[in-house]
Amino acid sequence: MDLKDVLAMEVPKAALKYIAQTNELKPGGTSIEHYADVLVHSPKTIDIAKVLARQYRYAGRTAVNLFIPTSGISRDWNNPKYFKAEMEKKYGPDIFTDGVKPQLTEEPKLIRIHEDGSRYILTFSYLGKPRRVLDNYEIVKRRPQLIDFVLIHFEPFMIEIRTPMQDTKKFKSAVLKAMGITKSTFEEEVTWEQITKLTDKEALELAIILRAKLRNAKHQMLEGIYATKEVTASPTVKDLSKEEEYLKEFKDIPCKKRVFNFLFEHSYGLKEDISYQITDQGLNFITPVSEEVISFVLDKIIQIRKKAWGSGSENFPKTGT
Structure with missing residues (x-):
């Protein structure tokens, strides 16, 4: 392209x-x-x-969720040279240049790896759900060939999954399979810490750091006839979290989803409002965003999560991801 x-x-x-x-x-x-x-x-x-x-190119309107393995992955994978050697051994050198063309199924398969500074960008492809299309005015079913991205960070080894949140588990498995790590490879099963899974308190702390305004919230009701209640700020309300009416009704009620806006100035000068969503599954950008925005927000999340990591923070990812 x-x-x-x-x-x-x-x-x-x-x-x-x-x-x-x-x-x-x-x-x-x-x-x-x-x-x-x-x-x-x-x-x-x-x-x-x-x-x-x-x-x-690899960003945009996407969920971005960062995982660090807590067991089941050898420390050898912390080294980018080791990672590259293992990938070339399995897929051949073309995986880092023109890519490979496996037979596609619904399961994501690695087709290319792009070296981007100190990280690697893995491109996965898979078949989507069949769709009816016209082919020479005849109705036929076609399955689109989809692509999604997973970024690999090192020292420590982390995976950054940029796929719809409901597909996170599928892509964690796809990465491990690409690395040749299966349940039979090690006696210990791979387990993960999701860095981008925030508590209600941490989500609000992030908003304070970003100077973000709460625009929408979906709460898990603890009593009454409603399982959940979702509220959206009216055009005249800048920040729901500063409104007495909202706080009175929802202050101590668990939140399943929050949407925030904050102002970001890009390095090339453009200022724009960024909308992001925090759910019980992780982080999702509603606005199409750049690598610069993603790194900025992940950096703040990492700073917050270091507190929860406690005594093991020396192994926690460095800021400026």
């Missing part, structure tokens, strides 16, 4: 438009394709266009 296509398919229009306007460039139209085209063909913006492509 060339640079223009990556920009048009992966980068939000607001980011492309901001760069074009900042550099006084006039695209041939108002579509995202027009903005992508003018950025890649101008000497003033070709470098920032490449940065934007790298920032968004």
Whole structure:
């Protein structure tokens, strides 16, 4: 995929438009394709266009959940050189270049690994649910070929899963299978600590650090006829967590989901509102986000979770993931 296509398919229009306007460039139209085209063909913006492509290609509107193994994985995997050697041994050197083409099923299979600084980005592909489409005006069923990403971090070894939250377990298994780690490999089963699974208190602490405003909340009711209650702030309310009416009804009731907004200034100058969701399953970005945003938020979560990790914090992931 060339640079223009990556920009048009992966980068939000607001980011492309901001760069074009900042550099006084006039695209041939108002579509995202027009903005992508003018950025890649101008000497003033070709470098920032490449940065934007790298920032968004594997990110976007996605769940982002970080796991660190607590048992069942050898310390050898902490070393990126060991990881690369094992992957090349199993899949061949093409896995790091052109990729491989396994027979696809509903189970995610590794097709390519991209080296990105001190981390590796694993691309998995699998077949989606059958869909009815027209083929020469005949109704047929086709199964789309889907892709999702898992990032591997080292020292310590961690996996960052960027898939829908309901698929997290499936992709943890897919990573282990790609590494050749099965239940029969070790006597001890692999167990994980989910860094991005926050308590109610930790979710609110994160919001304070980010200066985020609570926009939506779904609570698990402890009594009465409702299993859950979900509330959304009206347009005139900036932050539900500061409203006396909300606090009076929900202050001590467990929360299954919260949606927050916070203002983020990108390194290239654009300021935008970022919406993220914290659930009992982890972290999900509602706004299409860049690697910069993901790293920023994960950094804050890691700082918070270090307190819960306690005496073992020397083995906890470093900030600036």
